[in-house]
Amino acid sequence: MRFPKLYEQLSPLGPIPESEWERAESLAREQSVERKAHFLRPGDAADRFAVVLQGVFRLVRVSARGGESVKAFRAEGELLGAYAEMLQRMPSMTAIEALEPARVLVFRTQDFQTLEEGHGCWVRVARRVAERHFLLKERREQEFLELSAEERLDTFWAEHPHLRGRVPQRDVAAYLGITEVALSRIMSRRRKRTE
Amino acid sequence: MRFPKLYEQLSPLGPIPESEWERAESLAREQSVERKAHFLRPGDAADRFAVVLQGVFRLVRVSARGGESVKAFRAEGELLGAYAEMLQRMPSMTAIEALEPARVLVFRTQDFQTLEEGHGCWVRVARRVAERHFLLKERREQEFLELSAEERLDTFWAEHPHLRGRVPQRDVAAYLGITEVALSRIMSRRRKRTE
DNA sequence: GACGGAGGTTAACCCAGGTTAAGGCGGCAA
DNA sequence: TTGCCGCCTTAACCTGGGTTAACCTCCGTC
Structure with missing residues (x-):
């Protein structure tokens, strides 16, 4: 278990055998991000995501009029990525920026797909991730409405x-x-x- | 293909073999809902969902203060259900009400789970459904922000x-x-x- | 035909939040 | 030290939307 944060995040989403943990860790790459530096910037391909090991990030969308709106914050143990754009295989419209010196564990979505093809547990994880994202956004919708x-x-x-x-x-x-x-x-x- | 609306809705989400279509159709129950009647009311178990065959529905959340906010509308071919509550296995906080005389094709979530266990194609469908729900909510979030x-x-x-x-x-x-x-x-x- | 209810409009008034602009304050660089 | 910059606050003014309440259809029912 080289990356306890990874385990914390993913294991509640479904049982993952030891061998698959190892495979996953072998695909991950640790990366550090300086304060005010970007993990992803608008226009980049949304072809990777990460688990935050250390630090806080903001997910920003720059609107047509130039206004910045913040879609979310992500701290230790949370998933970092332009999820909507990943799903739609489009370039990121979202900037992801570190608010503190940070470290992340990066996966390429392509590699994750290989994981999925290799073992069904990852499909279940991907589904739970989608469901969790949905629940978060629905809660937010409700807050704006009420x-x-x-x-x-x-x-x-x-x-x-x-x-x-x-x-x-x-x-x-x-x-x-x-x-x-x-x-x-x-x-x-x-x-x-x-x- | 007894229910073309069902096919329209689900087949873009992933290949489903003929035999599985038949199994699904055998689990579905057609139901009509009168204008102003409820498909689901707050407090009901969120243990079924449907595809709209005919009519329009509103998904309403009654807030603590008694205000009504409308989370979504659903018309022909769309999925109808208290999705968030289904995922969390909690009673529905959402009222689902027909705005016109309507017909729906109802599945019990329990039956759908059996489908999933029987054939992997349904797992893929469930995931796509989660992703689509997420994308809709994210778009709405953006609208409120900008x-x-x-x-x-x-x-x-x-x-x-x-x-x-x-x-x-x-x-x-x-x-x-x-x-x-x-x-x-x-x-x-x-x-x-x-x- | 009279009545009543549901859905929509309009007006008067109030308040939350946007906009602009002027400081305040702590930290960092020259 | 001085000066600048990033972040926050405050104030003045304006506007969009909430609230309340009156009124107007259009229907459906008796």
């Missing part, structure tokens, strides 16, 4: 306590779908409300 | 032209995350703008 920005903020910290102090406020705002000004306002409003 | 209500309205009609005239405006509003009043305002604003 909650105010302030409530979304609370939900955010409740769901991501480990990001406290590790992500700049402007990015939290861009994740919530508001401006950094509005976020600052919400926070001061609340500061006063509770004295 | 677009105004008015732009979301345009996007909605561009993506769902077949729903024109079949869904009441209040439901479109609830899908966009605004009130029917706001939607009416947007439409009149636009009517004036273009004379």
Whole structure:
């Protein structure tokens, strides 16, 4: 078990025999990413993904008008990649950028496909990954439909306590779908409300 | 091929041998749903899903505060079910209601699992279904992050032209995350703008 | 034909959040 | 030290959308 983070992430998704773990680890490549450097930038082929070993990343989509919106953050143990673009085999529209000096364990999607062909356990894993991604997005949809920005903020910290102090406020705002000004306002409003 | 809609929906997701089609059809049960009747109501077990043969449905989530938000519409050929709750094996939080007299082809999730155990093609289908659900939600997330209500309205009609005239405006509003009043305002604003 | 309900529109008023612009403050480089 | 830069805050002003409530169809039912 050279990479406990890998094991933590993948083993809850279905039983994987020892021999397959070894095969997987042999395909992985460890890589470090400097603060503010990109794991993936818009236009790159979405042909690899990773497990975060160390650090926090932001997944950013630059809209047509030039505005940045943050789709997600990823920290230790989480999967990193332009998942939608991978599925559609299109170039990435997403920038993936380290907010701290980071280390990741990289797989090429092509190699993962070979894993799948070799053993059915990986197919099950891939399915669970798809389902988990879906559940995350559905929860987020619900938040946009039902909650105010302030409530979304609370939900955010409740769901991501480990990001406290590790992500700049402007990015939290861009994740919530508001401006950094509005976020600052919400926070001061609340500061006063509770004295 | 007793149910062409079933074939249309599922066959693009992966090759399915003739014998498996027959097995699937033997498990399905045709059911009709009256206008305003429910295919599923909150609290029901999320233990079945369907393919829509005829009609339009709305998937509604009733929030804690009693507000209704519309997660999606489903028309002919689309999959109908409380997917998130199915994955999590929890009772449905979603109401699924016919907006027109409708007919559906119902499967019990349990039966579908038997299909999966019998032949690998169904596993592939299940995975593609998960991926498609994810892509839909991701697109919606992006719309909430980047677009105004008015732009979301345009996007909605561009993506769902077949729903024109079949869904009441209040439901479109609830899908966009605004009130029917706001939607009416947007439409009149636009009517004036273009004379 | 009268009535009532469902769905849509309009208007008045309010508030959350966008926009712009002006600081504040800590850290880092010259 | 000074000055700049990145990040955050605050204020002023504007706008989109929420809320409430009145009203208007169009139907379907009696």
